Amino acid sequence: MNVFRSSNIARSNTIARWSTAAKKVLILLALIAAALISVYPIVMMMINSFKSDREMYINPAGLPIEWTLESYGKVFQYHGGLWLNIVNSIIISLISTIMAVFLSALAAYAFAKYHFRGRDTLFALLLATFMIPPEIIIPGQYIFFARLHLINTLHVQILPTITPILGLFFIRQYMALIPNDLLEAARVDGAGHFTVFTKIMVPVCSPVLGAYAILHFMSVWNAYTWPVLVAVKREVQPAMVVLPQMVDPVVGFLPVWGTIMAGATLATLPILIVFLSMQDKFMSSVTVGSVKG
């Protein structure tokens, strides 16, 4: 550095500053482009939900010529009401989430904080089944539920989702980090095993329970393959199965785009709001256990 004369340094500094500024602008432009491409379809969904089905055939690309809530109205009338299917989705996802989090947390607690025979083998076996994609066992599952006369019910959509290995794993990893002293202190005070679980473990682990509950809720809410197979009757179908089937009641094959976009917006909005209000938790839950690959 000493070799340079001061004027040279000054000039190279200006160049450096200038090129840094240029880089800043370029990076900003690239990120704006990426963000626009990511968000544009979602924004279009929302904009198009304020057009009528008729306007969607004439003007799919622009802003609504006439802003209207007609499509939202149709969501509530369409063939007895898409809103019934949204209610189905809510019931299925909610019950599934409560059961899945409860069952996983119970089991995770034992795997994380107790020593018992066969613990590590059993845990490894359970994790190994994660290798088997759930879709592979669909034929066996289908006959199992058919024998129980549960095809075309809400049960058949809830039950296969209540023992998530991923949830068990997430929650166990978190619980293993909770200091034992905390639990011992409660036990010394005379608390039973279940009380220690409900009064200490659950509150302390509420961040991971909440994060997993959101993940689980989303995956059940968004499920398609299994529901499309086992829910054929309109009154038990979740919203995700009905949305793609919504066609013009008169012409038959033409999708009613306004109504579909209104339904899609309604089915997306709750999750979008939760996401925007707690995005950090959302995005960090993605990276749990996957970075150290």
Added chain:
Amino acid sequence: MVKSESLSCPVSNLTAQSNLRKRRNGPSLVPYLFIFPFVLFFIILFVGPAFYSLYLSFFRYAGYGESVWVGLDNYRAVLQYNIFWIALKNIFFYWMAHAIPMMALAFGLAVLVNSKLARYRNVFKPLIYMPQIIATVAAALIFQNFFGTQYGILNRILGAEIPWLSDMDLARWVIVIFLIWRGLGYWFVIFLAGLTSINPEIMEAATVDGATAWRRMVYVTIPLMRNSFLFAFVVDGVVTLRLFAEPNILVGKAGALASVQVAPVLNLVIEYIRSARFGMAAATGWILFLVIAIISWLQFRLFRQEEG
């Protein structure tokens, strides 16, 4: 699996006793009680059907009446069925065609956001991640609307009538674009976490040694991230091989399955079940599982080689 069930069964009767005993000997049956509900439901709802699927794959069974042992005939029939091979080719195409550009884009964006020169990081991160939040079905419907021939957004903007989704050679690329759009944010967040976990001392050392930003990227960051890339590629592959909703909703009309030319393997499983050929459905599923297992095993081998 069966063992743990027989272990857990007597547990419920012994609760009171064990609670008394535990005060002296430490917990004995208590942990089994905690895992019992999960394990029981898991055996009934997953392990049982899984073994039953395996069993079914060796039988001809229509869902009622007698099942007939056919040995490996179902597997043979699937492997000789040209539609299975088309479907297998399709899912490998979807994997290769979308994973490579998507990973490159995701990594590039992660590098940009991670750069010291980037501003408004906390605005861009959630925006780029947002497509992940939208339900697959809703997102696929938006794309179906966007790429529609007569009433589509894109054709309206272009003033053309390009059959994006009715010409299957174009439709497969629309599916690829959809997969990239939807998956980008996920891997962007993963890679960003990977980048921020790189020890800054390594970077400083490289800078002190006179490495330019570009050289630091090529000789330090990318080699350090190699395992993450490989891992991401395989995980993404396993998900893509199980593809179902995306191609069917984009290309299939009004909830129907997509045409064979762009159909994934799971379509065969669903079609066999709908036509009550459970043995064939199960065999198709297990063949798909074998493909996935081989890919995962190859990845594992690659990791091993690098460490050893």
